[in-house]
Amino acid sequence: SQQGEEDPQALSIQEGENATMNCSYKTSINNLQWYRQNSGRGLVHLILIRSNEREKHSGRLRVTLDTSKKSSSLLITASRAADTASYFCATDSTGGYNKLIFGAGTRLAVHP
Amino acid sequence: DTGVSQDPRHKITKRGQNVTFRCDPISEHNRLYWYRQTLGQGPEFLTYFQNEAQLEKSRLLSDRFSAERPKGSFSTLEIQRTEQGDSAMYLCASSSLAGGTDTQYFGPGTRLTVL
Numbered sequence: 566s567q568q569g570e571e572d573p574q575a576l577s578i579q580e581g582e583n584a585t586m587n588c589s590y591k592t593s594i595n596n597l598q599w600y601r602q603n604s605g606r607g608l609v610h611l612i613l614i615r616s617n618e619r620e621k622h623s624g625r626l627r628v629t630l631d632t633s634k635k636s637s638s639l640l641i642t643a644s645r646a647a648d649t650a651s652y653f654c655a656t657d658s659t660g661g662y663n664k665l666i667f668g669a670g671t672r673l674a675v676h677p
Numbered sequence: 678d679t680g681v682s683q684d685p686r687h688k689i690t691k692r693g694q695n696v697t698f699r700c701d702p703i704s705e706h707n708r709l710y711w712y713r714q715t716l717g718q719g720p721e722f723l724t725y726f727q728n729e730a731q732l733e734k735s736r737l738l739s740d741r742f743s744a745e746r747p748k749g750s751f752s753t754l755e756i757q758r759t760e761q762g763d764s765a766m767y768l769c770a771s772s773s774l775a776g777g778t779d780t781q782y783f784g785p786g787t788r789l790t791v792l
Binding site: 595596598606607608613653657666667670 | 681708710712717718719720721722725733766768770772779780781782783784785786788
């Protein structure tokens with residue numbers, strides 16, 4: 566069963582706009598990670614945020630984590646057509662072997 | 678560092694046939710994972726190796742599935758007597774605890790189609 570749920574399921578924006586995706590999860594975690602997947606391809610790691618961190622930046626990406634609400638958000642600023650992809654959050658629960666539990670993803674379309 | 682590689686990239690087979698997939702992890706990574714992803718869904722965990730030891734298996738991994746990592750390097754995933762429901766993308770990932778985090782790096786996947 567999948568732990569995380571991304572919201573929205575699909576997002577369509579214009580180039581230059583910001584895109585925000587949200588993720589909720591159910592159990593205590595060590596880390597939360599965001600991945601990108603272009604159609605039919607493997608997953609590309611974007612960013613990892615530890616359970617004791619609240620916010621992290623990487624280039625145009627900003628991730629927040631609220632462990633009290635068991636939720637995270639991914640913000641992509643100044644989006645580009647090349648950002649078109651599916652975005653997944655993945656959590657690894659405490660006490661396990663760090664297997665990742667993914668949500669169903671948010672499909673982002675950025676139009677030129 | 679050439680990344681995680683998987684072979685083949687695509688496999689089409691008839692129901693009832695056996696298939697085997699290979700994963701070559703990043704060379705210094707001692708942890709290796711297999712996941713399965715169906716259309717429109719996120720990946721689901723199948724099994725985990727630390728070096729050559731298989732330490733965790735999902736309930737998704739039925740008796741028809743077997744995975745090995747004989748020398749703690751590459752891994753194989755075999756599906757016997759394939760069924761149409763096995764059609765999916767099979768993803769391999771590897772990681773190590775170096776640096777204090779366990780970021781998993783994924784390969785390009787093997788897409789299986791069972792006719």
